[in-house]
Amino acid sequence: MLLAYQQPGVYYERADAQAPAIDPLRTDITGFVGLAQRGPVDFPIPIESYRQFEAQFGGFTGIGYLAYAVRGFFENGGRRCWVTRVASRDPLGGCASASAILSNSFRDVWRIDASSPGVWGNNLSLRFTETNRAQCLVMPRKFDAVSAQVATVAGFSRATQIRTWQDGVAVANRVISLVDAPAGRIYWMHPDPESRLLYDAPLTGINPDLPLLIESVEYALAVFQTGQLVMIRQGLSLIRENDLYGPRVFAPPIDPTDPAVRNILPPAPAPVVFVELRPRDNQVEALVLPGDSFRLTGGADGLALLTVDDFIGAPIDPSEDDFVRALKFRGLETLGSIDEISIIAIPDIHIHPIPPPETAPPIRCTPDPCLDPPQPPLVTVETSFELPPVFSDSDVYRAQAAMISQCELLASRIAILETPYNTVTDPTTGPAAAEAWRQRFDSKYAALYYPWVRVVDPLRQDAGAVRDIPSGGHAAGQYARSDLETGVHKAPANSPLEWVQDVTSPVGNELHGLFNTAGINVIRSAPGRHIRIQGARTVSSDTDWRFVNVRRLLIMIERALYISLQWAAFEPNDELTWAKIRLAIASFLIAIWQAGALVGESITEAFFVKCDSETNPPRERDNGRLLCLVGVAPSQPFEFIVLRVGRSGNEFEVQEVSERTGGA
Numbered sequence: 001m002l003l004a005y006q007q008p009g010v011y012y013e014r015a016d017a018q019a020p021a022i023d024p025l026r027t028d029i030t031g032f033v034g035l036a037q038r039g040p041v042d043f044p045i046p047i048e049s050y051r052q053f054e055a056q057f058g059g060f061t062g063i064g065y066l067a068y069a070v071r072g073f074f075e076n077g078g079r080r081c082w083v084t085r086v087a088s089r090d091p092l093g094g095c096a097s098a099s100a101i102l103s104n105s106f107r108d109v110w111r112i113d114a115s116s117p118g119v120w121g122n123n124l125s126l127r128f129t130e131t132n133r134a135q136c137l138v139m140p141r142k143f144d145a146v147s148a149q150v151a152t153v154a155g156f157s158r159a160t161q162i163r164t165w166q167d168g169v170a171v172a173n174r175v176i177s178l179v180d181a182p183a184g185r186i187y188w189m190h191p192d193p194e195s196r197l198l199y200d201a202p203l204t205g206i207n208p209d210l211p212l213l214i215e216s217v218e219y220a221l222a223v224f225q226t227g228q229l230v231m232i233r234q235g236l237s238l239i240r241e242n243d244l245y246g247p248r249v250f251a252p253p254i255d256p257t258d259p260a261v262r263n264i265l266p267p268a269p270a271p272v273v274f275v276e277l278r279p280r281d282n283q284v285e286a287l288v289l290p291g292d293s294f295r296l297t298g299g300a301d302g303l304a305l306l307t308v309d310d311f312i313g314a315p316i317d318p319s320e321d322d323f324v325r326a327l328k329f330r331g332l333e334t335l336g337s338i339d340e341i342s343i344i345a346i347p348d349i350h351i352h353p354i355p356p357p358e359t360a361p362p363i364r365c366t367p368d369p370c371l372d373p374p375q376p377p378l379v380t381v382e383t384s385f386e387l388p389p390v391f392s393d394s395d396v397y398r399a400q401a402a403m404i405s406q407c408e409l410l411a412s413r414i415a416i417l418e419t420p421y422n423t424v425t426d427p428t429t430g431p432a433a434a435e436a437w438r439q440r441f442d443s444k445y446a447a448l449y450y451p452w453v454r455v456v457d458p459l460r461q462d463a464g465a466v467r468d469i470p471s472g473g474h475a476a477g478q479y480a481r482s483d484l485e486t487g488v489h490k491a492p493a494n495s496p497l498e499w500v501q502d503v504t505s506p507v508g509n510e511l512h513g514l515f516n517t518a519g520i521n522v523i524r525s526a527p528g529r530h531i532r533i534q535g536a537r538t539v540s541s542d543t544d545w546r547f548v549n550v551r552r553l554l555i556m557i558e559r560a561l562y563i564s565l566q567w568a569a570f571e572p573n574d575e576l577t578w579a580k581i582r583l584a585i586a587s588f589l590i591a592i593w594q595a596g597a598l599v600g601e602s603i604t605e606a607f608f609v610k611c612d613s614e615t616n617p618p619r620e621r622d623n624g625r626l627l628c629l630v631g632v633a634p635s636q637p638f639e640f641i642v643l644r645v646g647r648s649g650n651e652f653e654v655q656e657v658s659e660r661t662g663g664a
Helices: 050-057 066-075 119-123 308-312 322-328 331-335 393-410 421-425 430-438 472-485 509-518 548-564 575-594 618-622
Strands: 030-034 045-047 081-085 099-103 108-114 124-131 135-138 147-149 161-166 169-175 178-180 185-187 212-216 218-225 228-236 272-276 343-345 414-418 446-450 453-456 466-469 520-524 532-534 607-610 626-632 639-648 651-660
Touching: 030 066, 030 331, 030 472, 045 050, 050 066, 050 081, 066 081, 066 453, 066 466, 066 472, 081 331, 108 119, 119 124, 308 331, 308 393, 331 393, 343 393, 343 472, 393 414, 393 446, 414 472, 414 548, 421 430, 430 446, 430 509, 430 520, 446 472, 509 520, 548 575, 548 626, 548 639, 548 651, 575 607, 575 626, 618 626
Parallel strands: 030 081, 030 343, 343 414, 414 446, 446 520
Antiparallel strands: 045 081, 099 108, 108 272, 124 218, 135 212, 147 185, 161 169, 161 212, 178 185, 218 228, 453 466, 520 532, 607 626, 626 639, 639 651
């Protein structure tokens, strides 16, 4: 509030010289990339429950592991994730949305598409019904060529389509341009020429001595999926300026990566999207409605031509044109712009699809004439018989290497890797192959898990039916549960895994020791204990970054400092600013030390913050740089991970260096 200093005297104002506080960031949010029944392709969607995943992407499917991984994530403590569906976009055999054309007597009006590509859209059927929710009878001599005096204007508004009748014959279709409620008059030709709609036109061919019936024209839409009613929408209009204009009501969803809607969960999408096919002109028409419901056709899943590029995309150069950017913006690349993601997994790069079961044709029989007539046949359900390819080990490696590259580039997330299919199905070469697979990687931004987990398969009706799936979703759920219950500093291991029946390959003590030393996190059960993750190591050869919790703790600290110290850009590079920075960082580190994230009996053993004239000599200050040294002891005594926090070119940089102290 601004004070008006008019009367002489003493005024009190509060000025807080303290720097803004630094708050810990969420580290439990996971990004998944995989195959789904429906949902937008290469378009990340935030999900906060498995039921919401089903609403957006469909349920379990034999063609992929994505739904299983997401359920495993939520069953094990996950609360929020981002999901990107992938499919081939090859013009000769890629994904396609089912569609149908709605016309009037002489041209196409709307194209109705399934809201996302896939065979699922071929099971959608629609039924339009014309409705006339508002009607009024105008007495003779109470109307003219441009307007009418009505008893009530209820149900009529600007841009409402109307049909006029006289003597039982339809005269013409018009669009209301103005509603004068106090005068009880509606105009289909606005008295102000500057306010007229494109459709304004006088009503001709009417007899002023006969009553005139005016009724609104709108449409009700019923949408059925596999014969079941899933949605009804009333009052749809053909007029672009109407609030209930079809393509406006059934528009494509908003972009969830827009920062303005980043924290808003999108509603479940409508099953269909409307696309306008008419040119913008002054014609006012009515639909030619089919006698019964009509079905969408032409949907395709785009699975057979899938490649690794569909899963990982490619880095985008800002100078590239929109066409090239669209080709590269796929799969994993779509998650790169979502800052809140801290964990990534691509379970479907290991896909070994389950073919749909073969069904015998029904037995034909002659109906008994003494019985009731036979019921009409059930709605035909179309399913996809297109299967994705089985990727080679080199393809799997390429995808996992891309995950690691993104994590190292952004320095704000960690990749969960699984060993390939052959390592968990072949009991003779599996362990050796898994260890050989581990030798392909050396990164502090990834963790490798072995073997896969075995879960109850909801797709199969026989009791006890299970399916082997990659463990990434369950591991990510453990990460989230550990973070939310204790903190990111706790190793995400040694907690019971939920929704797991067994593991694909049992691991004994000796093999467990070899794997743990090599940096493979083993999932196994011990006598009297449930199946657990018995390891929390990265695939790094650097001992400073041996443990997953150390890497993720430092990611959280780095991101928190980077985001919360932006206020210091353009501040004077002097003692006051240095003191504010030291106070803000020290307060933040004390809080996480008290929570158990840092070791040491005192704060001097847990961390240090140095930002003074020694770290910022005149030469650096003249170059516009501010340097702050931050050292923390995350889990191992006698070692500090040093953060170099600097301001360069009016933006902050955070770098890591390891410093062995030799004592604490």
